[in-house]
Amino acid sequence: MLNKRKVVLVVNSRKLKILAAVVDEYIRTGEPVGSKAISELYNINVSAATIRNDMAALEQLGYLEQPHTSAGRIPTFAGYRLYIDELMNPSALSDEEKQRLDRMLGDKDTPEELLIQNAAAALTEITQCAAVVTNSAPRFSVISKVEVIPTGKRLYVILLITSNGSIKNKACRLEFDLDNEQLEFFTRYIEENLSGVSVDELSEEMFDKMVAAVSAYMVSLSPLVMGLCELSEDLRQQELTVSGSEKLLSCSELDKMEVVKFIEHKNGLSDLLEDTFSGIQVKFGSENNFAIGNSSLIVSKYRKGGKEAGSLGIIGPMRVDYKKIIPYIEYLTQQISCLMSGNDDDIIITDTTDGIIPKS
Amino acid sequence: MLNKRKVVLVVNSRKLKILAAVVDEYIRTGEPVGSKAISELYNINVSAATIRNDMAALEQLGYLEQPHTSAGRIPTFAGYRLYIDELMNPSALSDEEKQRLDRMLGDKDTPEELLIQNAAAALTEITQCAAVVTNSAPRFSVISKVEVIPTGKRLYVILLITSNGSIKNKACRLEFDLDNEQLEFFTRYIEENLSGVSVDELSEEMFDKMVAAVSAYMVSLSPLVMGLCELSEDLRQQELTVSGSEKLLSCSELDKMEVVKFIEHKNGLSDLLEDTFSGIQVKFGSENNFAIGNSSLIVSKYRKGGKEAGSLGIIGPMRVDYKKIIPYIEYLTQQISCLMSGNDDDIIITDTTDGIIPKS
DNA sequence: ATTTAGCACTCACAGAGTAAGAGTGCTAAA
DNA sequence: TTTAGCACTCTTACTCTGTGAGTGCTAAAT
Secondary structure (H helix, E strand, O other): OOOOOOOOOOOOHHHHHHHHHHHHHHHHHOOOEOHHHHHHHOOOOOOHHHHHHHHHHHHHOOOEEOOOOOOOEEEOHHHHHHHHHHHOOOOOOOHHHHHHHHHHHOOOOOOHHHHHHHHHHHHHHHHOOEEEEEEOHHHHOEEEEEEEEEEEOOEEEEEEEEOOOOEEEEEEEOOOOOOHHHHHHHHHHHHHHHOOOEHHHOOHHHHHHHHHHHHHHOHHHHHHHHHHHHHHHHHHOOEEEEEOHHHHHHOOOOOHHHHHHHHHHOOOHHHHHHOOOOOEEEEEOOOOOOOOOOEEEEEEEEEEOOEEEEEEEEEEEOOOOHHHHHHHHHHHHHHHHHHHHHOOOOOOEOOOOOOEOOOO | OOOOOOOOOOOOHHHHHHHHHHHHHHHHHOOOEOHHHHHHHOOOOOOHHHHHHHHHHHHHOOOEEOOOOOOOEEEOHHHHHHHHHHHOOOOOOOHHHHHHHHHHHOOOOOOHHHHHHHHHHHHHHHHOOEEEEEEOHHHHOEEEEEEEEEEEOOEEEEEEEEOOOOEEEEEEEOOOOOOHHHHHHHHHHHHHHHOOOEHHHOOHHHHHHHHHHHHHHOHHHHHHHHHHHHHHHHHHOOEEEEEOHHHHHHOOOOOHHHHHHHHHHOOOHHHHHHOOOOOEEEEEHHHOOOOOOOEEEEEEEEEEOOEEEEEEEEEEEOOOOHHHHHHHHHHHHHHHHHHHHHOOOOOOEOOOOOOEOOOO
């Protein structure tokens, strides 16, 4: 073991100040930060040599690392983590900034779907990173209408509409054509059994029971129930939209291959966003099994009427300006929560599925 | 003018053989090809010196070029073109290869949409290039059903179904609620005016007329017509999917910046694919105004019931193994055409739109 | 016990010089 | 018309070198 060195391995306030300075400076320039730069640019009133000693300690403590001997330091994951959780002081949004965001977001008449799209667009523009939004509203809504529409020989389209305005459809093929009476029976049956039911409550078992019930009347109706089951599954899973992902391609610190793969498949993202948490959350790509290596995911949940209704955030390089971006995201989620909860009555968003049925 | 040289500027069969050898070898190795390599590897029974003379002639004829003096030769655009059109002899697919493709593609029960997705996936895997598919089926289909479904106060969902199975829906808000008679009038009117009409024929003017006609009966119906108009626009534009575009980033001969720009915007691609042509077509990026410089686009159209229904191909570097890839693409389009036309009667793919209507 | 100045040391990076190797064009002979 | 031979060109890889940034350590100062 070389590199054994007499440094005081105690974090004190100066060391923290230095760590913060290193992270700030690294975020600003993207270059490894040396002791001299810190002593000159940040008013920690000690000499470069002292800072060097502290930096050596911070390195041994696992907060900083050197790309190579005799280069400056860059933050480690732990360094970023400490910085984000404890050290940085977020820059409060100015009134102009808030107004700008409000304008970009929309007002209480803006449909929910558009609201979160606007938020994503705003984030993309301001941060120059990819924005990501999820909407789990459909999951917490109730079925407001079910329709079965004959569209061809033995061919029916089922339509499922929820209270929050999602519309899903799916084509189903039956073995036989239904006559009016049969169709009416089925429509009435599902209307009675599904109308007003919360999407979250729908389960496969429930549909299994319906298949049984309906089959008693007419066996060949079951594909319709199965179709409904699949639609309800679509509703249950949260929608995830990533916008501005091309911005990630111009981040030199991200691997282009990984970014492109991410753009195509969005690997691992929805898992990361399904966790429940409160406040803002910062996750690093390399620490979760997320497609892009040195990336950072900053997200916050918005709420509707007290309930989590989705999340909103950005994906960028680890080296993003956290102290600026975090307040932006916080403000946006807060405003969205506010706008959404304000008027709960009759928002309509169309929102649809793709589905495919086998030919035979 | 230096480089003026006494060479016989006549293409003869040996020169063509040499050109083919240069292209083959360059495709194989990616390195400029020298006279020695050809005399050793390809059985043209003349000395390297003779080949050198012929290569000088081929260079003056514009089929070959030298990256720098005293390097081997690489093909020019014209060289590739001649090779592709006349010289190469495509390697016929073995039975195993055909079976492999068939397995990857699906069978006659595989829905159309999935069929072309599978084809794209197969091409990506086999060629290690980006695959591109378009589907203009919706455009050549006819409207088979239009429905207007009341779903809430002053709120209606329009449903548009085409003969090829695309289903699009959209929510519309009206100023007033419709009574049964009004709804029936409207449904009957659009049913009469749209049913059986080819999607390709639908135009804004047509909908303008409908707005006028319908407004005469009741002014506030026009949002419904506008909604239909928007849905029809969605149907008209051909769908274009590029898969595996990350593969292009690992092609050393392509400019990464250009690839990135292409991935972002797919510049120029849909124009290139909208041309009608028969058989297989090879286009070079630099010759068309297509985003990626030294790229090559190899596409073929598949047909459904005799009519062009979309295209299928790859985007790769100019230096791709044409004689292998072209038979692959030909086989795939042939099989797709076959599978699609086989049972033309009642294929159904659901395929839907997202839409948003303002709240009030 | 901390902090600081001074100094030797390490490492990445860029530029210059060099040797090897591949491939050519040209000439003259077959 | 083809071929062998040869001088020439150009790329590539390698080595050597100097420079600059930044460090770690020591010894002196506070």
